[in-house]
Amino acid sequence: MKVLSVVGARPQFIKCAPVSREIRKRHEEVLVHTGQHYDYLLSEVFFKDLGIPEPDYHLEIGSGSHGVQTGRMLAAIEEVIAKEEPGIVLVYGDTNSTLAGALAAAKMHVPVAHVEAGLRSFDRRMPEEVNRVLTDHVSDLLFCPTATAVQNLAAEGITRGVRLTGDVMVDALEENLALAKERSSWNLPRGGYYLATVHRAGNTDDPAALRAIMSAFSRLDGPVIFPVHPRTRKKLAEYGIVPAENVQVIEPLPYFDMLAALAGARAVLTDSGGVQKEAYILKVPCVTLRENTEWVETLEDSWNVLVGTDADRIVAAAARGCGGRHAARFGDGRAAERIATIISEYESENQ
Structure with a gap:
């Protein structure tokens, strides 16, 4: 066929x-x-x-x-x-x-x-x-x-x-995690940084929401690696938002580098559905910059927490971390x- x-x-x-x-x-x-x-x-x-x-x-x-x-x-x-x-x-x-x-x-x-x-x-x-x-x-x-x-x-x-x-994301991770560690140029120490991704229109197209997210990043107790989606970069410039010194704005990462960066992060802050799931599979705490998620399984084992765009909630969740039992839910x-x-x-x- x-x-x-x-x-x-x-x-x-x-x-x-x-x-x-x-x-x-x-x-x-x-x-x-x-x-x-x-x-x-x-x-x-x-x-x-x-x-x-x-x-x-x-x-x-x-x-x-x-x-x-x-x-x-x-x-x-x-x-x-x-x-x-x-x-x-x-x-x-x-x-x-x-x-x-x-x-x-x-x-x-x-x-x-x-x-x-x-x-x-x-x-x-x-x-x-x-x-x-x-x-x-x-x-x-x-x-x-x-x-x-x-x-x-x-x-x-x-x-x-x-x-x-x-x-199928489990299939992809199992196939590629070893390759990512072998081929990736990522070399930051494990647990020494936060990883952040922001691309949803509900966050990027709302100046107040994007400012609150970036304010929260500035208050985190460590460097924030921020691969910026082209639309998000455009909106940051449009709103006159300048990331803080601890926020390292970089280009979107190739897959192997992104996988290695996620696996080594202290926690990930994201509005992406796929990244929530990847974080769970890799046992990395996730702070989701939304009020809901399609991946409810990640919440049930306390590896993920929903915080919306409230800066105080974002900072508190990142500091608290998360992680409980871990099941092969996917x-x-x-x-x-x-x-x-x-x-x-x-x-x-x-x-």
Whole structure:
């Protein structure tokens, strides 16, 4: 069967790497890069480091408002589907690329498979939440990373095609952690710094929120390594926010360096969903700069705490640290293999 895989953003490249390898053992894969992330350090370097095949199509959509970006992707992916006539379209996560790929396939009556289905923050103000919900409701195969995700779908009446596979991020970390330590140029002492990432529109587009976050960073009792997303850098300049001396603003890190930096951090402060999960898997305390999370499992074992953008809460949580028991909540590192097997079974059942 021909599997058309749609990716466009950094987290999707990481998830795609192990899945693509398993898919290509059994099927023909056509890889489509929407160009949602187009900066070298957020895109091309991941293909190089993770050994992902060159995309068959690079749509070069770039940035824009949600409507403009998603609409352009939808039209372009529709053309690719018409040309390639795939047996299934595979989408990842919760970005505009995810939704565009799912909608294009559904409207053309091509089955949709969603990797990382069933996640819910229950906050429809987040564009990612809207993307998740809509994608799940048009999907034929829903690959859930956790039992909680399965329960979320059942609560919405979705049970057909739902499969508990585990999380492909575990596969990626198990494959790449040793390589990261070997190849990374990261050399700061373990536990000697905080690592911070900020990119969500709710934080970057609100001057008061971004100022509060940066104020909290300035009050932490150690250096803060801050790989800055291009949009965040633009907003810092726009609002006239100058990071404190203890905040080391650097370019986005290549995957191996980011993985090594995360593994060695005293704690991570982030608004990223993926980083929360990576921190849990690596047993690194996480302070989440949001009031909700789709990864509720990280909260239950006290490795993660939600603080929003209140500076006092951020500082207190970072000082307190966290960490309790640790369970294999995200699977055993064989999610990609299960996904490829389920797709093969689906093909056999629908011939």
